[in-house]
Amino acid sequence: xxxxxxxxxxxxxxxxxxxxxxxxxxxxxxxxxxxxxxHPPGPSCAKCGSTELSWENLGSDIxxxxxxxxxxxxxxLPGFQDxxxxxxxxxxxxxxxxxxIIGNIxxxxxxxxxxxxxxxxxxxxxxEDRALPxxxxxx
Amino acid sequence: xxxxxxxxxIVGVGESERSKNSGRSPLHLALDAARAAIxxxxxxxxxxxxxMSYHENDSCTSHQLATYLGVRPKYVKxxxxxxxxxxxxxxxxxxLIEAGMLNTVLIYRSMNGRSGVRMGGGGWDMNLLQNxxxxxxxxxxxxxxxxxxxxxxxxxxxxxxxxxxxxxLGHVCVSFYEHAQRNPKAFFNGKPLTMEEYLxxxxxxxxxxxxxxxxxxxxxxxxxxxxxxxxxxxxxxPVYIMGISGRQCHPHTHYWSDLSQVAxxxxxxxxxxxxxxxxxxxxxxxxxxxYSWVVLRQLEAYGFAPRGEVGDxxxxxxxxxxxxxxxxxxxxxxxxxxxxxxxxVLEIVRQIRHEYQGTDRQVENCEIGICTGWAGPDMAGxxxxxx
Ligand SMILES: [Zn+2]
Numbered sequence: 001x002x003x004x005x006x007x008x009x010x011x012x013x014x015x016x017x018x019x020x021x022x023x024x025x026x027x028x029x030x031x032x033x034x035x036x037x038x039h040p041p042g043p044s045c046a047k048c049g050s051t052e053l054s055w056e057n058l059g060s061d062i063x064x065x066x067x068x069x070x071x072x073x074x075x076x077l078p079g080f081q082d083x084x085x086x087x088x089x090x091x092x093x094x095x096x097x098x099x100x101i102i103g104n105i106x107x108x109x110x111x112x113x114x115x116x117x118x119x120x121x122x123x124x125x126x127x128e129d130r131a132l133p134x135x136x137x138x139x
Numbered sequence: 140x141x142x143x144x145x146x147x148x149i150v151g152v153g154e155s156e157r158s159k160n161s162g163r164s165p166l167h168l169a170l171d172a173a174r175a176a177i178x179x180x181x182x183x184x185x186x187x188x189x190x191m192s193y194h195e196n197d198s199c200t201s202h203q204l205a206t207y208l209g210v211r212p213k214y215v216k217x218x219x220x221x222x223x224x225x226x227x228x229x230x231x232x233x234x235l236i237e238a239g240m241l242n243t244v245l246i247y248r249s250m251n252g253r254s255g256v257r258m259g260g261g262g263w264d265m266n267l268l269q270n271x272x273x274x275x276x277x278x279x280x281x282x283x284x285x286x287x288x289x290x291x292x293x294x295x296x297x298x299x300x301x302x303x304x305x306x307x308l309g310h311v312c313v314s315f316y317e318h319a320q321r322n323p324k325a326f327f328n329g330k331p332l333t334m335e336e337y338l339x340x341x342x343x344x345x346x347x348x349x350x351x352x353x354x355x356x357x358x359x360x361x362x363x364x365x366x367x368x369x370x371x372x373x374x375x376x377p378v379y380i381m382g383i384s385g386r387q388c389h390p391h392t393h394y395w396s397d398l399s400q401v402a403x404x405x406x407x408x409x410x411x412x413x414x415x416x417x418x419x420x421x422x423x424x425x426x427x428x429x430y431s432w433v434v435l436r437q438l439e440a441y442g443f444a445p446r447g448e449v450g451d452x453x454x455x456x457x458x459x460x461x462x463x464x465x466x467x468x469x470x471x472x473x474x475x476x477x478x479x480x481x482x483x484v485l486e487i488v489r490q491i492r493h494e495y496q497g498t499d500r501q502v503e504n505c506e507i508g509i510c511t512g513w514a515g516p517d518m519a520g521x522x523x524x525x526x
Contacts, residue, residue: 006265008276018276039396040274046390068296068398070288071345077284078265088283090292090398100396102292104281110345115299132280 003126005079014041016055022131024123026058028099037099062121063138064091067100071110087113091121091135105135112137144413147233148370148377149524151180151245151363152485157324157476160254161357166199168359169249170207176245176361177208181374187363189214189235189244193224193479197256198249214241221514222427222480223402224248225362226522227385232364243369248481249359257355258286258479274394286429286515287344287352289393293516294346294432296398303435305346307450309337311431312350312473314458319470321500326354327474351431353472360481362488376492381507381523382414389517402519403440403511410509411442414523418442421523422505423490424466425483427513428473434458434466437511441521465502480512491526 010018017040020027029041033050044051069089075081087105105113106122118138123131153175155161155168169192177184190201190212201215214235218224225246232244252258268284269275283289297303316332319325332350340348370377386409388402389395411417418441426434435449443464444452457463469475469486476482487508495501512520 005282006269006279008280009266009269011270011276014276040277040391040394068292068299070291070295071342072282072288073341073345074343075282076288076344077279077282080282083282086282088281088288088292090296090396098396102278102281102283102394115296 006077007126007130008132013043017041020057021123021133022129024131025060026062026121026133027055028058028096030054030056037096039099039101058095063094064101064119064121064135065094066090066105066113066115066117066119067092068115069105069113071113085110089113089135091119101133103133103135105137108137143233143237144381144415145379145525146367147236147364148367148379149362149488150365150370150373150375150377151176151182151361152488153177153179153361154482154485155249155359157326157356157358159355159357161251164199165197165249165251165255165359166203166207168251168357169199169204169247169361172247172249172359172361173204173208173245176363179375180363182243182363184208184210187243187245188212189232189241191216191228191232191244191246193218193220193228193248194250195219195256195258197251204247221518222429223385223512223514223518223520224479225481225484226383226510226512226520229364229380229522230383230385233380233383236366243363243365245361245363247359247361248478250478251357252477253355254357258477272393273391277394287347289395290430290433290516291344291347292395293398293401293436294430297432297436298346301447301449303450305338306334307435307453308346308351308431309334310453311428311434311458312337314453314456315428315467315471316474317459318468319474321498322469322475325470325475326356327470346432347430350473353429354474354477356476356478358476358478358482360478360485362481362484376526378488378491378524378526381416381525382410382412383520383522384409384413385518385520387518392515392517395516401436401440401516403437403513403521406519406521407441410521410523416507416523420507421464421509423468423487423502423508424464425471425487425508425510426466427480427483427511428467428471429513431473433513437513441509441511460499460502468500468502484510487524491524493526
């Protein structure tokens with residue numbers, strides 16, 4: 001069966017992030033002017049307004065910790081009805097703590113998730129040419 | 140602009156019928172609310188020269204409303220906006236009156252929030268949603284499509300940091316449902332909530348169960364703002380605006396990296412400074428309550444209890460009648476109805492006028508109150524009012 005959930009839309013500002021994800025890598029937008037990462041990426045730096053932006057590839061070994069989470073027991077969007085309950089978490093990156101990435105923690109019971117829990121980024125191939133960054137607990 | 144403190148007043152409030160299925164258009168509801176507010180102020184519709192509304196593409200226009208009141212105003216304005224828009228529009232109205240452009244402004248919110256466009260979502264095109272929301276492609280593919288999930292992320296972290304428990308969230312719900320028992324027009328009138336029942340209700344989105352979510356209703360509310368001088372000629376008892384403030388803080392409206400701050404943290408010192416009062420001077424409150432936790436976070440932001448002690452504050456019954464800060468005394472959006480914040484504005488105006496005098500709904504001798512708005516963690520507004 002084809003993938004039923006929303007597929008990340010690429011646009012002018014964010015496509016390097018999703019292009020890297022499709023290759024199972026994490027790429028982050030960074031401001032050359034103030035040195036801050038910009039996530040989600042945009043047309044200029046949300047901190048200082050500079051347009052001197054570049055992309056930094058952090059590779060495929062991405063670790064982080066749970067900064068916060070919710071557990072959805074009801075689908076709020078189409079395609080998630082078979083994924084109940086699912087955990088939506090904000091993950092603080094080990095290599096770039098100011099960057100916090102929202103994703104699902106897979107294969108995790110709701111009672112098992114907690115703030116500070118170490119997680120690892122994984123990529124789920126959702127279509128022939130698209131992959132979605134997700135998270136799994138580090139055991 | 141000089142100091143506008145106490146130089147402007149809310150002189151009229153009104154609402155349409157509240158239902159789950161109005162069977163009428165937002166224009167009809169808005170007309171009912173506007174006529175009620177105009178009658179409350181005791182003025183003629185033609186004295187209103189400015190009409191303003193906020194909406195989520197779910198309302199009628201200010202132009203239409205004015206037209207069918209038989210008025211050709213100088214100024215109409217409709218903004219898309221969330222739950223702090225009432226305060227923002229009142230400030231706009233004051234600015235326009237101060238500038239000499241207008242005399243009297245009617246501000247309304249009209250929505251078929253249950254039978255029409257539902258705030259909690261449903262029926263959206265997923266690609267449109269990803270584009271419409273700033274950073275949408277970073278949240279929608281993960282199923283984070285509703286405010287319960289977005290604000291829930293803030294709540295889980297805040298509860299972890301400050302020791303707030305599910306039971307504390309429950310105290311907000313139980314307190315407001317208790318108020319609703321004194322309000323025959325509240326949806327949950329006749330349906331009080333016990334803590335046991337609250338704690339036994341399964342979560343929709345941890346940390347929230349259905350009681351932590353606001354209601355949905357078909358309803359319109361309207362208020363009328365004018366200068367203190369003109370207010371003297373109105374039939375109603377004026378409620379003066381001591382201070383008003385609005386503020387944005389996070390860089391994105393739906394993608395939050397920093398859960399440690401909310402816009403209310405910045406609004407609070409400004410609104411108290413302008414009003415020249417302190418949190419302990421406030422005797423009655425309307426605290427924006429789209430979710431129970433949002434009330435707790437604002438109690439901290441506005442200094443009604445220190446960080447870490449907000450849970451005890453609500454557990455001690457301070458949001459109830461006889462407490463230190465009787466709040467959302469009509470039941471709030473958790474148990475009265477939902478007009479995107481404006482029903483809470485109507486209630487505090489009526490409290491400060493002592494309109495419930497002689498009944499158990501009146502907060503005895505209240506002179507000063509606060510009304511807060513919360514469009515999200517990123518945007519807030521508040522006003523301090525007195526009689
Ligand atoms: Zn920068």
